Amino acid sequence: MSVIPIFKKSALSTECDQCGVLFDLMHGGVCDRCQRILCRTHLHGSWLRRLRVDLGAPSTCVDCRAGRTPAPPPKRSRPGAPPPAR
Numbered sequence: 001m002s003v004i005p006i007f008k009k010s011a012l013s014t015e016c017d018q019c020g021v022l023f024d025l026m027h028g029g030v031c032d033r034c035q036r037i038l039c040r041t042h043l044h045g046s047w048l049r050r051l052r053v054d055l056g057a058p059s060t061c062v063d064c065r066a067g068r069t070p071a072p073p074p075k076r077s078r079p080g081a082p083p084p085a086r
């Protein structure tokens, strides 16, 4: 055994701002409107919506599309993130 599986663990996994589940960024994304990082369940809601986003629709999360004001992202130390404006 000489090959070390360095890339076995995805470097693109992150937590959903809504439910906190760890997901691969390939299966979710950032909402255009509220800027939250969301798993595909909370960003797209359904595979049909996901398909439309793949075809060029804006990736707006379930809450924003429903007209709800989503809770702000939980406080988290994100490198490079600007301090919250007051």
Ligand SMILES: [Zn+2]
Binding pocket: 016, 017, 018, 019, 020, 021, 038, 039, 040, 041, 042
């Ligand atoms: Zn989620």
Ligand SMILES: [Zn+2]
Binding pocket: 031, 032, 033, 034, 035, 036, 060, 061, 062, 063, 064, 070
């Ligand atoms: Zn949103």
